[in-house]
Amino acid sequence: MSTEHLYVQEAARIPTYGMQQVLYPDLTMTIALGDSTNREARYFEQYRDNSLSFYHTPTETFTLKFQPHIAQEIRFLALIPNHLDAEPLSKVWPVRSVTQSPRDQIDTTKTGKHSSSKRSYFVFELGQPLTLPTNIAYKPDGTFRYSMKLTTLNKLESVKVFSDIEMVYKEALV
Numbered sequence: 001m002s003t004e005h006l007y008v009q010e011a012a013r014i015p016t017y018g019m020q021q022v023l024y025p026d027l028t029m030t031i032a033l034g035d036s037t038n039r040e041a042r043y044f045e046q047y048r049d050n051s052l053s054f055y056h057t058p059t060e061t062f063t064l065k066f067q068p069h070i071a072q073e074i075r076f077l078a079l080i081p082n083h084l085d086a087e088p089l090s091k092v093w094p095v096r097s098v099t100q101s102p103r104d105q106i107d108t109t110k111t112g113k114h115s116s117s118k119r120s121y122f123v124f125e126l127g128q129p130l131t132l133p134t135n136i137a138y139k140p141d142g143t144f145r146y147s148m149k150l151t152t153l154n155k156l157e158s159v160k161v162f163s164d165i166e167m168v169y170k171e172a173l174v
Contacts, residue, residue, distance in 0.1 A: 024152050024168055028076040028092065031057065032083035032147035034112070043112025047081065050129050052093065054110035055079065059100060059120040065148050070169060071098050071122050076130075076153050080138055083147045088135035089162060092153065094127035138162045 033047060033055075046052040055077055062071060074095050081087045103117040110123065136159055140146065155166045 022073050024073070024075075026075055026153035027070075027073050027168070028078055028151050028153050028156055029074045030078040030080065030089065030147060030149045030151065030156075030162070030165065031055075032080040032144055036082070039112040040108075044081075047079065050091070052079075052129075053126055055093070055124045055126060056103075056106055056111055056121045057124075058103075059122055061144070062122055062148075065145055066150065066169075070150065074098065074124070074150075077124055077126065078132075078156060080147050083144045084140055084142065086137070086139055089138050090132055090135045091129040092132060092156065093124075093129045096125040096127050098125075099123050133157055134160055136160060136162050136165070 033044065034057075036044065043052075059068065062068065076092045076094055078089055078092045080089050099122075100120055101123055103111075103115045103119050103121050106115075106121060106123055108114050136156070138147075139162065149165055149167050150169045151165050151167055155168070159165050
């Protein structure tokens with residue numbers, strides 16, 4: 001039985017009162033920015049000028065790949081500019097908080113486009129980005145889910161090609 005197995009089981013995840021129990025204190029999720037269709041250009045400008053403060057993704061999309069409780073452990077987001085372009089991964093944003101909200105209740109200043117959808121979304125509040133020591137070459141496979149990986153900041157800093165990223169919490173994969 002692996003150490004990761006113990007941390008992905010809900011019953012083993014109950015920490016002592018007032019403490020947080022995590023296996024990876026630098027858990028990092030790689031994920032692409034959303035589709036640019038009907039999205040305000042300002043959203044992508046915020047990515048480029050390092051002022052992006054929020055990132056959102058459908059809970060359903062997240063849970064197609066990872067168990068939902070893992071979202072609360074993510075400490076960094078490594079955002080890929082576009083899942084269809086071969087633009088390198090170069091920045092990592094610290095995650096200040098993660099909340100869940102219906103899409104129609106998330107302000108357009110956080111998302112770059114209006115939606116009346118009632119679907120649940122994870123909303124990541126972000127700090128100021130860190131620049132990776134080397135850009136990570138990203139070669140898309142045409143799907144958004146390919147951009148989604150769980151790793152650690154330490155592991156991310158040592159790779160040059162996206163496909164070489166060592167994943168963690170493999171047992172948390174769905």
